[in-house]
Amino acid sequence: MSEDLMSIREMSRSFGVTPRALRFYRSSDLLSPLRRGQSRLYSKSDRARLKLILRGKRFGFSLEQIREILELYNPAEKNLSQTEAALTTARERLADMKQQYLELGFAITDLEEQIEEGEAALLKLRALAEAAPSEEK
Template identity: 50%
Template structure:
């Protein structure tokens, strides 16, 4: 990080634990827009903030396309009510999906555990009969 607060692609990769390919990919998908010094990309503080949001979105299970839309809404006019609302709705929907997924997972875990208990008994039986 130099005086003007700009970072090279490698510094970004080290800082956020991503590959150059990933950063270029996000740029191609219009999720970030680093400035250029000649042909080299230089990432500003703002770019880093966006990347943070992107990575967080991914942890939440949003697709890059979802994230792009939310970022654009966010950026265009921070105070547009309708846009904030639609971002909000999107997030709520995602939350429901995540909760459903968690519930299904919980059920599957319980079932698999039961299965394993039964299987463990069968293995023990086979071993005993050996």
Template identity: 65%
Template sequence: MSAELMTIRQMCDVFDVTPRTLRFYESRELLFPQRRGQHRLYGRSDRARLTLILRGKRFGFSLEQIRQLLELYDPSDHNIAQTEAVLKTGRERLSDMERQYVELGAAIEELRQQLIEGEANLLKLKTET
């Protein structure tokens, strides 16, 4: 087996996913492993695509949005309207994430303040007894 090809088990170990996950992405035409008999073999492009798929999932993209993002990396099938649409989706998701980041920052600061107040109250209670 070529050093560039990985079995499904190797992919699972490297990317911390299950075989079912890889087969699911294949069924959704997001991954295209080579077949040798009953075995799936994943090449460098499959590994790159899986990295992008997992990153997209972590960022909250749907599988369809991930498919569109993956198409940006396939220079054989580009058109301007499609690329603009994918970039628009990416910008919208970035905007959503930035808003969530601000909201999360505010929630963290509020919790910090509550903890400071709680610790002060606890110290006061301990000194009163």
């Protein structure tokens, strides 16, 4: 029951990040695993946060931006103005993400078309190579 705790190695392997990265996130207050003796132990909530961190990174957000969003996720112990500020930045990020979502859709279509063009060009190149084999080692 208390054994949903993972060592740094286990975290590292199951998320595909280095131990160094995990320590870095802790020192940046992005993660706060328990300290048992000399070691750190990562709970379910730490895993949820890490998931968000890695997701944010994939979308091109800086760790700083990600940290601001994460502050929204523990509304305890926070006062009013801090919560307000977190909400404001979260709304901005949300707007960014929606914009990105749209653009990403277009970019995917674009790239698909471009790949098709590239494939067509490739066929022509191969045809030419067949017709006039200039250099064969």
